[in-house]
Amino acid sequence: MQKQETLTKNQKIVLDIIEKSSQPLKAYSILFDVKKKGINAPLQVYRALDKLVKIGKIHKIESRNAFIACKNSKCQIANATIFSICESCEDVTEIHDHKLSEHLRDFKDNKGMKYNKYNLEFFGLCKKCV
Amino acid sequence: MQKQETLTKNQKIVLDIIEKSSQPLKAYSILFDVKKKGINAPLQVYRALDKLVKIGKIHKIESRNAFIACKNSKCQIANATIFSICESCEDVTEIHDHKLSEHLRDFKDNKGMKYNKYNLEFFGLCKKCV
DNA sequence: AACGCTGTGTAATAATATAACATTTATAAG
DNA sequence: CTTATAAATGTTATATTATTACACAGCGTT
Ligand SMILES: [Zn+2]
Ligand SMILES: [Zn+2]
Ligand SMILES: [Zn+2]
Ligand SMILES: [Zn+2]
Numbered sequence: 250m251q252k253q254e255t256l257t258k259n260q261k262i263v264l265d266i267i268e269k270s271s272q273p274l275k276a277y278s279i280l281f282d283v284k285k286k287g288i289n290a291p292l293q294v295y296r297a298l299d300k301l302v303k304i305g306k307i308h309k310i311e312s313r314n315a316f317i318a319c320k321n322s323k324c325q326i327a328n329a330t331i332f333s334i335c336e337s338c339e340d341v342t343e344i345h346d347h348k349l350s351e352h353l354r355d356f357k358d359n360k361g362m363k364y365n366k367y368n369l370e371f372f373g374l375c376k377k378c379v
Numbered sequence: 380m381q382k383q384e385t386l387t388k389n390q391k392i393v394l395d396i397i398e399k400s401s402q403p404l405k406a407y408s409i410l411f412d413v414k415k416k417g418i419n420a421p422l423q424v425y426r427a428l429d430k431l432v433k434i435g436k437i438h439k440i441e442s443r444n445a446f447i448a449c450k451n452s453k454c455q456i457a458n459a460t461i462f463s464i465c466e467s468c469e470d471v472t473e474i475h476d477h478k479l480s481e482h483l484r485d486f487k488d489n490k491g492m493k494y495n496k497y498n499l500e501f502f503g504l505c506k507k508c509v
Numbered sequence: 510a511a512c513g514c515t516g517t518g519t520a521a522t523a524a525t526a527t528a529a530c531a532t533t534t535a536t537a538a539g
Numbered sequence: 540c541t542t543a544t545a546a547a548t549g550t551t552a553t554a555t556t557a558t559t560a561c562a563c564a565g566c567g568t569t
Contacts, residue, residue: 257534257547277524290550295526300547311441312498314525314556333492344488352482356501358474362463364503368442371486373494387516406556420519425557430516444525444556 256300262286263297264318267307273315273341310334310341312370321345328366329354337378344371392416393427394448397437403445403471440464440471442500451475458496459484467508474501 256264266282267274274282280294288294298316301307307316308330317332321343331344331353353367386394396412397404404412410424418424428446431437437446438460447462451473461474461483483497 259548275524276526288549291526292528292551293549296547311500333488333490333494335492342488342490346486346488349482349486352479353499356476356479358463358472358476358501360463360472361506362465362501362503363505363509364463364501366502367500368502369483369499370441370497371488371492371494372496372498373492375493376491379493389517421557422559423518426516 259288259293260297260300262288263294264301264306267301267316268318270318272339273310273313273317275313275315279316308332308343310370311368312372313339313341315341317341317343319343330367331369331371333371333373333375335375335378336372337374340375340377387427389418389423390427390430392418393424394431394436397431397446398448400448402469403440403443403447405443405445409446438462438473440500441498442502443469443471445471447471447473449473460497461499461501463501463503465505465508466502467504470505470507 262283263279266279276291276294276298279298280288280291283294298307298309302309302316305319305328307318309316310332312334329350331346331349333342333344334340353369356364392413393409396409406421406424406428409428410418410421413424428437428439432439432446435449435458437448439446440462442464459480461476461479463472463474464470483499486494
């Protein structure tokens with residue numbers, strides 16, 4: 250069981266903004282939003298983001314340099330993420346697919362790598378944008 | 380069948396540098412290397428990179444903002460990539476695993492997304508770094 | 510020739526992320 | 540309570556990654 254982390258003031262502010270958005274937010278857009286709450290510099294945002302990613306409260310969408318809240322209580326450690334991304338409207342959804350996760354978790358290459366994390370991003374068009 | 384593209388001068392220069400490296404290169408490190416060949420500005424590099432990615436000659440390692448040559452003749456279209464990344468020495472290897480590729484290609488979510496691309500990155504420690 | 514398309518060269522700037530330093534707060538040990 | 544230690548903060552400056560804007564060149568098509 251993962252120890253329940255107590256978030257600090259800045260971490261709470263940043264997490265709050267991200268959780269209120271259904272879609273990924275960029276660091277500087279978060280910065281803009283939290284200026285009214287006393288966070289003034291990029292580094293303050295990036296430090297909070299780093300921590301939140303580390304404890305699995307949020308995930309980074311690598312191809313978009315953006316951050317989205319994790320809604321899955323199981324994925325408290327940010328080590329196994331799958332996203333679906335619409336290239337037209339940029340809608341992003343985290344995917345929880347047991348079978349696929351299992352395949353990825355069990356994957357072994359032929360070079361003896363010790364895996365502890367993966368990130369998978371699917372791209373395409375959502376229903377609305379087809 | 381994909382039309383065989385004829386590369387332009389700048390595209391050839393950039394591809395050449397990337398193919399000579401076994402490991403991913405960053406855009407500005409490529410720029411530094413090609414200055415002696417008459418490429419002076421970031422944009423010239425980024426334009427060549429964009430094209431090379433589009434035709435599948437190279438892939439972008441999203442989590443590293445770096446570019447690596449594709450050695451697989453089959454993956455001429457850059458729409459299905461799997462990488463293994465050592466978090467200690469940063470060694471990157473492209474993975475070609477038929478079974479895993481099949482699973483990813485066949486994956487369907489429950490929202491009616493039309494996928495046309497995916498990118499998967501595994502992270503861990505390589506044999507040397509364990 | 511006129512057009513559309515792709516690529517080029519150059520300058521300027523935007524967007525993303527980190528380094529360095531001084532200080533403060535939280536936690537734990539003696 | 541005091542001391543030690545780790546984690547977080549606040550601030551400034553800077554590094555790194557990527558794009559906008561504009562003028563023009565080459566090439567194939569009509
Ligand atoms: Zn999650
Ligand atoms: Zn869409
Ligand atoms: Zn490839
Ligand atoms: Zn390694």
